[in-house]
Amino acid sequence: MTGNAVLDIKDLKVSFKVRRSGGKYQVRAVDGVSLSLAEGEVLGIVGESGCGKTTVGRSIVGLARPDSGSISFKGKDMSAAGLRDMRLNIRMVFQDPYASLNPRRTIGDSVAEAGDINGFFTGRAERSAAIAAALTAVGLDPSFAARYPYELSGGQRQRAGIARTILPSPSIVIADEPVSALDVSVQAQVLNLMMDLREQLGLSMLFISHDLGVIGQISNRVAVMYMGRIVEQATTRAVLDDPRHPYTRSLVAAIPKPDPSKRILGAIETGEPPSLFKRPSGCAYAPRCPLASHRCLVDVPELRSVDDRALACHNV
Amino acid sequence: MLSVRDLTVSLGPATAPVDIVAGVSFELGKGEILGLVGESGCGKSMTSLAVMGLLPQPGPRIRTGQVLLEGSDVTQMEPWQRVEAGHGRMAMIFQEPMTSLNPVRRIGDQIAEAVQVHDRVSGLPATARARELLELVRMPDPAMQLSAYPHQLSGGQRQRVMIAIALACRPQVLIADEPTTALDVTIQVQVLGLLRELCNRLDMAMLFITHDMGVIAQLADRVAVMYAGRIVETAGVEALFGRPCHHYTRGLMDCMPSRNSGARRLPTIGGQPPAPGTVRAGCVFASRCAAVRETCRSVAPPRAEVSSGHEVLCAFPLDDGGPR
Numbered sequence A: 001m002t003g004n005a006v007l008d009i010k011d012l013k014v015s016f017k018v019r020r021s022g023g024k025y026q027v028r029a030v031d032g033v034s035l036s037l038a039e040g041e042v043l044g045i046v047g048e049s050g051c052g053k054t055t056v057g058r059s060i061v062g063l064a065r066p067d068s069g070s071i072s073f074k075g076k077d078m079s080a081a082g083l084r085d086m087r088l089n090i091r092m093v094f095q096d097p098y099a100s101l102n103p104r105r106t107i108g109d110s111v112a113e114a115g116d117i118n119g120f121f122t123g124r125a126e127r128s129a130a131i132a133a134a135l136t137a138v139g140l141d142p143s144f145a146a147r148y149p150y151e152l153s154g155g156q157r158q159r160a161g162i163a164r165t166i167l168p169s170p171s172i173v174i175a176d177e178p179v180s181a182l183d184v185s186v187q188a189q190v191l192n193l194m195m196d197l198r199e200q201l202g203l204s205m206l207f208i209s210h211d212l213g214v215i216g217q218i219s220n221r222v223a224v225m226y227m228g229r230i231v232e233q234a235t236t237r238a239v240l241d242d243p244r245h246p247y248t249r250s251l252v253a254a255i256p257k258p259d260p261s262k263r264i265l266g267a268i269e270t271g272e273p274p275s276l277f278k279r280p281s282g283c284a285y286a287p288r289c290p291l292a293s294h295r296c297l298v299d300v301p302e303l304r305s306v307d308d309r310a311l312a313c314h315n316v
Numbered sequence B: 001m002l003s004v005r006d007l008t009v010s011l012g013p014a015t016a017p018v019d020i021v022a023g024v025s026f027e028l029g030k031g032e033i034l035g036l037v038g039e040s041g042c043g044k045s046m047t048s049l050a051v052m053g054l055l056p057q058p059g060p061r062i063r064t065g066q067v068l069l070e071g072s073d074v075t076q077m078e079p080w081q082r083v084e085a086g087h088g089r090m091a092m093i094f095q096e097p098m099t100s101l102n103p104v105r106r107i108g109d110q111i112a113e114a115v116q117v118h119d120r121v122s123g124l125p126a127t128a129r130a131r132e133l134l135e136l137v138r139m140p141d142p143a144m145q146l147s148a149y150p151h152q153l154s155g156g157q158r159q160r161v162m163i164a165i166a167l168a169c170r171p172q173v174l175i176a177d178e179p180t181t182a183l184d185v186t187i188q189v190q191v192l193g194l195l196r197e198l199c200n201r202l203d204m205a206m207l208f209i210t211h212d213m214g215v216i217a218q219l220a221d222r223v224a225v226m227y228a229g230r231i232v233e234t235a236g237v238e239a240l241f242g243r244p245c246h247h248y249t250r251g252l253m254d255c256m257p258s259r260n261s262g263a264r265r266l267p268t269i270g271g272q273p274p275a276p277g278t279v280r281a282g283c284v285f286a287s288r289c290a291a292v293r294e295t296c297r298s299v300a301p302p303r304a305e306v307s308s309g310h311e312v313l314c315a316f317p318l319d320d321g322g323p324r
């Protein structure tokens, strides 16, 4: 996998200083994550709210400052690589399209922004053509260039956000919950679009979501995060059909299946979500884990390779 | 128990009303869980607020229809009359508990206040009942948590507090508007399990609103599918998933990723729902329906009963729901 990796992350750590009820705390949002993304691959990152998914994505595009670890793009360390080169090659799609579309600018201006800043266009005609091409690629009529974000539906705004992302022809797209705010019927349209673009433009993608159904549809491989660490990583089928880590198991079991003959309510125990202020000393999942043993309370399980996957657990 | 008949909620002047809920009818039996499902903006929240008598003022209003709670039409009553008549026994919980909880008051006091309103007790008995309610919603360490502030609780725990407050009035009907949408699946499964257990134990009926077909399949006894202000299909949960008859219901099920694992492309429903008031004639789903025929655009479809308790608002319903 590392041979043709376009993106390689090693032991990434990111923490934030926060103030709570008088005290100052250090929150370890990402606590030693290593990942590699192969060319043309979609790697899904899944986990509960607050587990650090977005922080991983933001670190890669330079929106969060890592404490330690390395991120390299096509073999070059990113702190050494030119910032501009990186900004155009690795682009992020956000959950809330409002975050990336300026409400006071036309869709066309937002879509063209990266090109404007970096002097892509020699004239107005070339600029308009680039905007039209990006809008067409995401299934919007070029006339949308003259509209404002409030005139668009949620699905159309997300398409415009994607057009803005792909205009500088990036090789990697980090998609942070890109369909979570959309209704299912529109979600399906946008997911199809992202799968098509990946193929047509040869994109590699880091796809962040809390929804295993969505992750299962689009990803080749999945990394499951818990409290800032990866606890299991394998092919999508392996994770969904045969989850091994106790946390992955409860995540998969808790998906509300659209089949009334498979009701699970009351049948599974999923425990309380963790507080990042009180990180357990051993395995972070121990307070919720049905398999926890004495060792789990003292030793942090390292991610190691077991059969077809990577797992961080003492007891499976 | 609760019977909603031909409920229409409208915006705009009386001379040119725009209906955001158009002729909605449903029945909710004792202890029954009715799931109301549909995409955002279809009118689910407006329906529930109209039933509760909580429509925002000024703005939407009930134009026609009745909301019968044990036979009495509550739309005709003032709020105090509802309580006096013993009909104040509907309660509601919302998607985001943080917006309904007071951030600077201890949760024990907030629950006790609801107890005070309904049981007319205060002081120790009210606190004791508050604690009992926290036990009922399975809050860990209920006695200790009475003195917690909302921000000290997790999202799932806050939703438990909201449920406790709603239960303080011993409701016969609980209306839950997307109460688990903001929660992680691992916590959602607990809150859904709790709600179902409470309905069984307290013989309470629930109108459960969601946009998630998976949640409906897990929880509901019966389902009403809503589109553009109308209920387009109602059926028992097994019948609905086994044999969806409306083209919209079928489309919603088909485009769920979890029903398609493996397929390279997801089936989609093209286009988007019409804005309220823009469909002047015919079927509201016509602009997106793959099976649309000429008459659908001009003649409003009839409400047809495809089998006992299974109704569909379509002139050309799916015959057999097809292979699943």
Ligand SMILES: Nc1ncnc2c1ncn2[C@@H]1O[C@H](COP(=O)(O)OP(=O)(O)OP(=O)(O)O)[C@@H](O)[C@H]1O
Pocket (backbone or CB within 6 Å): A016, A017, A018, A027, A028, A029, A047, A048, A049, A050, A051, A052, A053, A054, A055, A056, A210, A276
């Ligand atoms: N700028 C910041 N300052 C302080 N704490 C932060 C900041 N950004 C994130 N955090 C904290 O870091 C942790 C991880 O946050 P992150 O946004 O990466 O989670 P996530 O997995 O993306 O969650 P979600 O599913 O809710 O989007 C959380 O505890 C969060 O509160």
Ligand SMILES: Nc1ncnc2c1ncn2[C@@H]1O[C@H](COP(=O)(O)OP(=O)(O)O)[C@@H](O)[C@H]1O
Pocket (backbone or CB within 6 Å): B011, B020, B038, B039, B040, B041, B042, B043, B044, B045, B046, B047, B056, B059, B060, B276
């Ligand atoms: N306070 C309000 N004033 C005017 N229109 C509203 C108001 N709230 C909602 N609407 C409109 O009513 C319709 C139904 O909304 P709502 O019931 O909130 O939908 P849902 O809960 O199904 O997402 C939408 O078209 C929405 O824009």
Ligand code: SF4
Pocket (backbone or CB within 6 Å): A245, A246, A247, A283, A284, A285, A286, A287, A289, A290, A291, A292, A293, A296, A301, A312, A313, A314, A315, A316
């Ligand atoms: S290491 Fe122990 S506590 Fe952690 S997941 Fe494995 S069994 Fe559970």
Ligand code: SF4
Pocket (backbone or CB within 6 Å): B246, B247, B248, B283, B284, B285, B286, B287, B289, B290, B291, B292, B293, B296, B301, B313, B314, B315, B316, B317
């Ligand atoms: S009435 Fe016609 S347009 Fe409407 S759902 Fe039925 S077939 Fe489709």
Ligand SMILES: [Mg+2]
Pocket (backbone or CB within 6 Å): A053, A054, A055, A176
């Ligand atoms: Mg996030």
Ligand SMILES: [Mg+2]
Pocket (backbone or CB within 6 Å): B044, B045, B177
């Ligand atoms: Mg709503």
